[in-house]
Amino acid sequence: MNSHRADVVIVGGGIMGAATAFFLRKRGASVILLERGLIGQQASGTNFGNVRRMGRPVEQLPLSNRSRESWLKFKELFGEDVELLLNGQLRVGFTPEHEERMATYAQDAKDFGMGMQMMGGKALRERFPYLGPDITAGCYAPFEGHANPRLAAPIIGRAAVREGAQVFENTEIVSVEKEGEDFRVNAADGRTFRAPVALITAGAWGNLISTSFGEPVPMIAKAPQMCVTEPVPYVIGPSIGALIDDPDQLVYFRQVARGNIVVGGGGHELADIENRRAYVNPRRTLLKLKNAPRVMPAFNRLSIIRVWSGIEGYMEDSRAVMGPSARVPGLYYAFGFSGHGFQLGPGVGDVMAELIHTGATTTPIEHYHISRFAKQAMQAA
Amino acid sequence: MGQSRVIVVGAGPAGVRCAEVLVAAGIKPILVDESRRDGGQIYRRQPEGFTRSYPSLYGTEAERARALHQSFESLRSRVDYRPETLAWNIYDRQLHTVSAGVTKALPFDALVVCSGATDRLMPVKGWHYAGTYSMGAAQIALKSQACAIGRQVVFAGTGPLLYLVAAQYVKAGAKVAAVLDTSSLWKRVRALPKLAARPRVLLNGVSLMRTLRGAGVKVVTGIEPVEIHGSDEDGVRGITYRSQDGATHRVECDAVALGYHVRPETQLADLARCEFRFDAETRQWLPTVDQDGRSTTPGVYLAGDGARVLGADGAEIAGKLAAWALLEDMGHPVPDAERAALRREREAMDRFRQGLVEAFPWPAEQAARLPDEAIVCRCEAITAGELRRVVNQMGACEANRAKAFSRVGMGRCQGRYCGHAGAEVVAAAAGIALEKVGRLRGQAPVKPLSMAVREEQE
Incomplete structure (x- = not known):
């Protein structure tokens, strides 16, 4: 039988798993990375692509800032270009309440280096003349940006391979077991993978594995509802999101260098994790088409050429599960990033590698420990 | 039980015959047509006010065209006909349509998709220059608007349309600079026994050749297109091809019509979540249907060239068979004898279809020889070299992976025009079978959707 062994086995080849594999290799650990499909195919490859800190909970900003260091030297670190555009991030609002929310956040997060500037409607339209007349206020963060999610995780995966990680794609995992001092990961085709340390970065499927170790978490799989316009001259600059009170009415967009505008929002559908299927509901596409021109009226002159979705793991409290298992020594988790993991990816990899390698991390992640669900798990048991 | 909600997409030969059978059974279908x-394309009608005769528009098929148009006219008040309406999505048993800036969700109990076919295209260096048209577009310009695509037109590629459209141009008085066929005469001779399954159609083909010869048109077989010459400013100037003896030749022209037979338009079947199977004979993925057009999605039927390319009269039969399948599934009686006869008739057509596939094969081998600088995906301007790079350096050996990395098939046509060739380039670069490359996942909208659309309830 085909058996492989390493210091660490990582289950799930999204951006979290790929980045951890990379940084573990940088620290000299041998690594096996297992992926059911291809690297970065689900949430990592189909998300909107924001590389932003603004809007994240304040307690997440140290992690986000650590990730930013990797994004800023992405090509140098991982060897290929990821179409990173750092032309800022803009949030816009339509009501005094929106303005107050943005101002509060700008104040709360002022120490994290984002350089956020509150702007009134007039100033916004002077600087970004394409914005609609209903916008009354905005918050601009000049150093944020976006990148191409279809490329990011695969690039990091290839970098990990170059660093010596053993990456196995198209490897369906049926179970992860503790066997003596080792974890044994069993593939559907009979191959086994062993290591004294296991990291679960299985995204929307993470809960299936944590549950098998007695640590179920409240999580659902959602399908983001993306669409993209035909290419038009590059003018927009920042990645723009509108504050809207009903999540279904949400709309955000970014223009890539070649000109297409990616439009996200419109709420979510539930994804089918068993069959690995996620669909775009046309009702949600139409919601975005209705709401996007309110932010930028010129949308009414464009067409969308394609929609897509993927499978994202959402925690009930929108906080990822990240850190060591509360029950099993040597077991670690990093999944459930609830639709905001893309920017965090390289930082999570860096932090998890540090945690696994040294037993501690210089970036606080206690907030994400799986033990917060232990009470629920007890009740369920 | 209320009236069943039945929608037919497409008012070509398959859609009209399908609607006719449904109406006779007491159903009033919605007939959506773009x-x-x-x-449809084949019996496309000229705009109101144009006065060309049936024979001048449809040649040997004038009577069939007239019969179909008359059938449609007599149906018109008994179907809910919606012209200039694009079916852009299918979701949750609703067909999403858009017309004149208004989008509607039409619930259905049964849906018959008669979406027809478009040209199958193999890229050639320079095919992005203005003045390169698909064979179908060249024909539409003539049929609909009485326009030629250029003053000196080269028809290149292979398939029955190559000769048909070139002959139509000759008859219309346009200057045809050359007809360049990638298939060899020998392949056509070898396919004769199968083509003889439909003697009348075969004779029509021979007569097209005669028309071209009579007009002194240069017809060369067994060629390989090398390059379409031109510039971004002035468009097409000429085409170079390699003849069977390996020599290269240049023909001056200001327009090229390009096509390699046709391929079914399958996005709606894809959005209806129908299963597809790989057809090794024609090297493409086709929706799985039973002999009458039932797809793998209950209540969704596929008929005509949109499911399997049998030509216009085959589509008329397929439309009827799909309608009967639908009626049968809804518990209506169907005329068994008539159905059996049509199924038999279609078998002969299928033999002829195989003959065409052999006589005018898709030149898959050209994909491997495309120069790196040739554009494969015209929507996104991605070259063969870039596509090969994502295969060789990034390990993208699957169609959707190669699309994600290179953007081939990601543009406004979503791979309808470059998908087949792109898959061949990937297969050749990766050294794997085409089937292993898989199939591009279709996504809504079927064609670009204006963001200014308004939603209306039906």
């Missing part, structure tokens, strides 16, 4: 008038 065109301004009925007839």
Whole structure:
């Protein structure tokens, strides 16, 4: 039988798993990375692509800032270009309440280096003349940006391979077991993978594995509802999101260098994790088409050429599960990033590698420990 | 039980015959069609006010065209006909349509997709220059608007349309600079026994050749297109091809019509979540249907060239068979004898279809020889070299992976025009079978959707 062994086995080849594999290799650990499909195919490859800190909970900003260091030297670190555009991030609002929310956040997060500037409607339209007349206020963060999610995780995966990680794609995992001092990961085709340390970065499927170790978490799989316009001259600059009170009415967009505008929002559908299927509901596409021109009226002159979705793991409290298992020594988790993991990816990899390698991390992640669900798990048991 | 909600997409030969059978059974289907008038591509009607005769428009098929148009006219008050309406999505048993800036969700109990076919295209260096048209577009310009695509037109590629459209141009008085066929005469001779399954159609083909010869048109077989010459400013100037003896030749022209037979338009089947199977004979993925057009999605039927390319009269039969399948599934009686006869008739057509596939094969081997600088995906301007790079350096050996990395098939046509060739380039670069490359996942909208659309309830 085909058996492989390493210091660490990582289950799930999204951006979290790929980045951890990379940084573990940088620290000299041998690594096996297992992926059911291809690297970065689900949430990592189909998300909107924001590389932003603004809007994240304040307690997440140290992690986000650590990730930013990797994004800023992405090509140098991982060897290929990821179409990173750092032309800022803009949030816009339509009501005094929106303005107050943005101002509060700008104040709360002022120490994290984002350089956020509150702007009134007039100033916004002077600087970004394409914005609609209903916008009354905005918050601009000049150093944020976006990148191409279809490329990011695969690039990091290839970098990990170059660093010596053993990456196995198209490897369906049926179970992860503790066997003596080792974890044994069993593939559907009979191959086994062993290591004294296991990291679960299985995204929307993470809960299936944590549950098998007695640590179920409240999580659902959602399908983001993306669409993209035909290419038009590059003018927009920042990645723009509108504050809207009903999540279904949400709309955000970014223009890539070649000109297409990616439009996200419109709420979510539930994804089918068993069959690995996620669909775009046309009702949600139409919601975005209705709401996007309110932010930028010129949308009414464009067409969308394609929609897509993927499978994202959402925690009930929108906080990822990240850190060591509360029950099993040597077991670690990093999944459930609830639709905001893309920017965090390289930082999570860096932090998890540090945690696994040294037993501690210089970036606080206690907030994400799986033990917060232990009470629920007890009740369920 | 209320009236069953039945939608037919497409008012070409398959859609009209399908609607006719449904109406006779007491159903009033919604008939959605993208065109301004009925007839589909093959029996496309000229705009109102144009006065060309049936024989001048449809040649040997004038009577069939007239019969289909008349059938449609007599149906018109008994179907809910919606011309100039694009079916852009299918979701949750609703067909999403858009017309004149208004989008509607039409619930259905049964849906018959008669979406027709478009040209199958193999890229050639320079095919992005203005003045390169698909064979179908060249024909539409003539049939609909009485326009030629250029003053000196080269027809290149292979397939029956190559000769048909070139002959139509000759008859219309346009200057045909050359007809360049990638298939060899020998392949056509070898396919004769199968082509003889439909003697009348075969004779029509021979007569097209005669028309071309009579007009002194240069017809060369067994060629390989090398390059379409031109510039971004002035468009097409000429085409270079390699003849069977390996020599290269240049023909001056200001327009090229390009096509390699046709391929089914399958996005709606894809959005209806129908299963597809790989057809090794024609090297493409086709929706799985039973002999009458039932797809793998209950209540969704596929008929005509949109499911399997049998030509216009095959589509008329397929439309009827799909309608009967639908009626049968809804518990209506169907005429068994008539159905059996049509199924038999279609078998002969299928033999002829195989003959065409052999006589005018898809030149898959050209994909491997495309120069790196040739554009494969015209929407996104991605070259063969870039596509090969994502295969060789990034390990993208699957169609959707190669699309994600290179953007081939990611543009406004979503791979409808470059998908087949792109897959061949990937297969050749990766050294794997085409089937292993898989199939591009279709996504809504079927064609670009204006963001200014308004939603209306039906």
